[in-house]
Amino acid sequence: xxxxxxxxxxxxxxxxxxxxxxxxxxxxxxxxxxxxxxxxxxxxxxxxxxxxxxxxxxxxxxxxxxxxxxxxxxxxxxxxxxxxxxxxxxxxxxxxxxxxxxxxxxxxxxxxxxx
Amino acid sequence: xxxxxxxxxxxxxxxxxxxxxxxxxxxxxxxxxxxxxxxxxxxxxxxxxxxxxxxxxxxxxxxxxxxxxxxxxxxxxxxxxxxxxxxxxxxxxxxxxxxxxxxxxxxxxxxxxx
Numbered sequence: 001x002x003x004x005x006x007x008x009x010x011x012x013x014x015x016x017x018x019x020x021x022x023x024x025x026x027x028x029x030x031x032x033x034x035x036x037x038x039x040x041x042x043x044x045x046x047x048x049x050x051x052x053x054x055x056x057x058x059x060x061x062x063x064x065x066x067x068x069x070x071x072x073x074x075x076x077x078x079x080x081x082x083x084x085x086x087x088x089x090x091x092x093x094x095x096x097x098x099x100x101x102x103x104x105x106x107x108x109x110x111x112x113x114x115x
Numbered sequence: 116x117x118x119x120x121x122x123x124x125x126x127x128x129x130x131x132x133x134x135x136x137x138x139x140x141x142x143x144x145x146x147x148x149x150x151x152x153x154x155x156x157x158x159x160x161x162x163x164x165x166x167x168x169x170x171x172x173x174x175x176x177x178x179x180x181x182x183x184x185x186x187x188x189x190x191x192x193x194x195x196x197x198x199x200x201x202x203x204x205x206x207x208x209x210x211x212x213x214x215x216x217x218x219x220x221x222x223x224x225x226x227x228x229x
Contacts, residue, residue: 026183031215033217034216036217040221040222041221041222042119042206042219042221042222043160043206043217043219044219045216045218045220046216048215048216050215055215056216057135059216089158091160093160098215100147100167100210100212101148101165101167103150103165104150104152104160104162104208104217105162106152106160106161108157108158111158
């Protein structure tokens with residue numbers, strides 16, 4: 001597609017529920033990133049995929065968070081047993097390749113609210 | 116670990132004037148990349164400008180330019196002829212040459228006043 005697409009744009013869920021956030025990167029981009037952005041703060045790294053594999057998942061806060069990219073394109077971020085502290089905007093970004101100057105292209109994010 | 120600091124939480128500028136946003140970073144790497152991203156109220160992060168650390172010449176993109184001081188680990192963004200559409204959060208970001216993780220600063224909220 002023309003840009004990185006994230007769905008849904010907003011998600012409200014109750015504490016303890018399971019949620020899935022979807023990211024469709026720019027066609028042909030091999031690298032995909034998930035970031036979390038709390039109000040008034042900069043994006044915080046969660047996980048990075050190169051192709052189908054998670055090359056770096058060191059930013060995932062705990063084992064309730066998991067992400068997949070089974071075919072090397074669309075990715076899903078999964079959060080189990082959601083907590084109010086998970087409320088944030090979840091940003092997805094893709095890069096054309098892993099060359100140093102290849103910039104991140106971001107989607108519009110999914111605003112997750114846990115009540 | 117790399118850290119990125121933006122010491123100005125908020126700034127304002129009159130339309131058509133020039134404003135400079137500050138960014139400093141901490142790293143032991145000798146080669147890396149620096150970026151400025153803009154995030155308007157629509158929430159989408161947009162690349163403004165990028166700089167390679169081994170290039171001494173400061174990057175320029177139309178009204179946007181940087182002042183890259185490698186020894187001081189400083190990477191400021193200058194916006195000339197500010198426009199109302201420049202109102203946004205601005206984030207400075209760092210990436211190691213052989214790394215994949217972009218590290219972002221906390222951001223500066225810029226308001227361009229009519």
